[in-house]
Amino acid sequence: MNQRTINQIISVTGIGLHSGEPVNLEFHPQPVNTGIVFERSDIVGSTPIPASGFLVQDTMMSSNLVFGGTRVGTVEHLLSAIAGLGVDNLLVRVSAAEIPIMDGSAAPFVNLLLQAGLCEQDSAKKFLKIIRPVRVKVDDKWAELRPYDGFELNFEIDFDHPAFNKDLQHAQLCFSTENFIEQLSAARTFGFLTDIEALRRNNLALGGSMDNAIVIDEAKILNVEGLRFADEFVRHKILDALGDLYLIGYPLLGRFNAYKSGHALNNLLVREILSDPNNFEVVTFDDNVTCPIEYLPALPLAIEG
Known part of the structure; x- marks a missing residue:
């Protein structure tokens, strides 16, 4: 199995979740063994930022990379789409300090990458295979990766709230591109109305709306269209985790289990x-x-590596 990039440059404009301002996003094909790299197009001579877990310096509401004083935030939904399609090498140029939120899921990024076309390259695809269990824990929350012949993600949330069905707070994804697209990519981020109002008072989440998130008040979901999946909340947590885990630098072979992570x-x-x-x-x-x-x-x- 070989590495892959995209076949042509493609771009889109969306809204920044925190700034509320338009953000331009471009995807560029890259040679083999480049990995996923971010670049700020609004900063002349900005330092390219590799998609590395060691560069995550802020995890408030999202995963945010900082390198050489340059920041690119809210990378997890895009990285989930990149991981879901098996893209190994890509330059992501963004005109602001955050990736646009789009509809709050990975689906718009999936559609854009598929429109650009997936391109097989002349070098073997590298996987990171888990060979012994590793678990991290903070209070009652935990996450682990265990050896497994394939890639599986299991996640459990625990919300005591009328909008959350107690029987639908656990989900599993046996990873393949088809399963990712059909079962996970369209699951949207969610937030509580009181939290959003507090963030806006601090000039954050200015671009957040029911167009790009599931919004919940004290008793119910406020979005008129309701949920895309009955268990959309926990599916989105798996979507987030897939993007966060791709910061390990390779597609994974292992079983991911998490509780309230x-x-x-x-x-x-x-x-x-x-x-x-x-x-x-x-x-x-x-x-x-x-x-x-x-x-x-x-x-x-389509391009030489």
Whole structure:
């Protein structure tokens, strides 16, 4: 199985969640072994920012990368789409300090990347294979990665609120591109009205609305259209985790289990895995048949690696 990038440059404009201002986003194909790299197009000569868990310096409401004094925030939904499609090499140019929120899910990014076309490159795709269990815990919250022949994500939330069905606070995804697109990519972020109002008083979440989030008051969901999935809340937490885990630098082979985890704990798990080479090995596969993960077919090689 080979690495992949996109076939052509593509761009979109959306709203920044915190600034409420328009943000331009561009995706550029990249050579093999480049990885995912962010660049601020609004800063002349800005330092490129690798998608690395070690560069996460702020996890309030989202995962935010800082490198060389340059910041790119709210990267998790986009990284989830990139991971879901199996893209290994990509330059993301963004005209502000945050990735646009779009509709609050990964689906708009998936559609954009598919429109650009997936391109197979002439070098083996590298996976990070978990070879021994690693768990991190803070209070009653925990997250872990365990050895597994494939990639599976299990997540449980625990909200004591009328809008949250007690029977729908656990979900599982057996990862493949098809499962990701159909079962996960459209799950939106959510927030409580009281929290959003408090954030706005501090000039945050100025772009947040029911167009890009599920908004909940003391008793119910305020969005007229309701939920896209009956268990959309926990599905979105898996979507977040998939993006956060891609900051490990490779697609994963392992089983992810989590209880009430968030961006901070997901990042702590990434750092803990990478802190000891005995936790993992980097592996490749000769072809798509032997690889335990199924991705959408890519186009023939379009740019030289």
